[in-house]
Amino acid sequence: MAPPHTMQNRATGRVGRTAARRALGPRRACPFPLSFIGFVQAPEATKAPVLGKIGRSTPFLKRKDEPDNPMKPPHSNTPIRLVERPSDPGPLIGAHMSIAGGMSRAIERALAVRARALQVFTRNANQWKAKRLLRADVRSFRETWARSGLRAVVAHDSYLINLASPLATLRRRSIRAFAEELSRCEALGIPYLVTHPGAHMGRGVREGCDRVAASLNEARAIAKAASVTVLLETVAGQGTTIGRRFEELARIRDRVARPDLVKVCLDTCHVHAAGYDIVSERGYDQTIQEFDDILGLEALRAIHFNDSKTERGSLVDRHEHIGKGYLGTKPFARMLRDARLNAIPKLLETPKGKDGVVMDRRNLALLRRLWVEGSEG
Numbered sequence: 001m002a003p004p005h006t007m008q009n010r011a012t013g014r015v016g017r018t019a020a021r022r023a024l025g026p027r028r029a030c031p032f033p034l035s036f037i038g039f040v041q042a043p044e045a046t047k048a049p050v051l052g053k054i055g056r057s058t059p060f061l062k063r064k065d066e067p068d069n070p071m072k073p074p075h076s077n078t079p080i081r082l083v084e085r086p087s088d089p090g091p092l093i094g095a096h097m098s099i100a101g102g103m104s105r106a107i108e109r110a111l112a113v114r115a116r117a118l119q120v121f122t123r124n125a126n127q128w129k130a131k132r133l134l135r136a137d138v139r140s141f142r143e144t145w146a147r148s149g150l151r152a153v154v155a156h157d158s159y160l161i162n163l164a165s166p167l168a169t170l171r172r173r174s175i176r177a178f179a180e181e182l183s184r185c186e187a188l189g190i191p192y193l194v195t196h197p198g199a200h201m202g203r204g205v206r207e208g209c210d211r212v213a214a215s216l217n218e219a220r221a222i223a224k225a226a227s228v229t230v231l232l233e234t235v236a237g238q239g240t241t242i243g244r245r246f247e248e249l250a251r252i253r254d255r256v257a258r259p260d261l262v263k264v265c266l267d268t269c270h271v272h273a274a275g276y277d278i279v280s281e282r283g284y285d286q287t288i289q290e291f292d293d294i295l296g297l298e299a300l301r302a303i304h305f306n307d308s309k310t311e312r313g314s315l316v317d318r319h320e321h322i323g324k325g326y327l328g329t330k331p332f333a334r335m336l337r338d339a340r341l342n343a344i345p346k347l348l349e350t351p352k353g354k355d356g357v358v359m360d361r362r363n364l365a366l367l368r369r370l371w372v373e374g375s376e377g
């Protein structure tokens, strides 16, 4: 698998790459660069045991606007019979998986690591030209998904897309590609498309945010994707990338025609690199509170679970295995046991081992232990 490390590319093509690489060595660290997917509420999520509670008595998040099970593959032409599966209590965790060999292969890979949630690209993420999605691919993906028992599937967009680009040609191209990705999600029944907002390339954050909003509107107008929600991802803040502060995501959402179809994906590595403290208990409470004040916790629909190879505030995005980086295990234990986040899928984007599953298996096993026992050390 190994989706190319591309962060910087989306970020303008060139931002901060050399400096970051020099500081951090080889660049295989962050397999998922600037772009990704999103969405969520598992049907049995409300029944999941709540083993711990973080911070002071925070009321349960109510999601009145949510359908019972947004993750259910929607309106397929061919009716899907769900296979009965034993109930599988446990945290809603999973990973980004490769679609090499076909979209449905990603689901098989997810099952191979006992994931309950999955993130995929819906196309080759490092080329502008995408292969057409065939009816047979769609059917096989939907059928495999229905049989799988997976509770949540989100998509991540191509890292080439920059909806904030001030260059007319690149922006047009990005809008067309993003619209195509929205349509693919709709066809596949994937309710959330995660995207890094983009890079303003020197024009300033405000102008950049406004351009992203305008681009999202244009993409929606040409896409066939009435039921797909865009998840703006929090970013590390490398170069001129937008989305380092919660306020920036709020500004974008405030300016789109359909704010109800714009929610948020929080990446643990990125918020840490951007300067938010999620390591100390106090810092975690403050960060979640700030998110709630500025964006509303209701907007949080996916979490990328990545440890960080870089220090807090570094603005450099390098993913590390859970517990092996500057975050350690504490923030993950805390989030897994934070009842407000029970229904939100938590997805690894950590480096893959040789066979594409061994490292995910290890990271997910650790997360399951943390869910049960709390933080290690």
Ligand SMILES: [Zn+2]
Residues within 6 Å of the ligand: 007, 030, 032, 033, 034, 267, 269, 270, 317, 318, 319
């Ligand atoms: Zn990243």
Ligand SMILES: [Zn+2]
Residues within 6 Å of the ligand: 032, 036, 233, 267, 304, 349
């Ligand atoms: Zn991410």
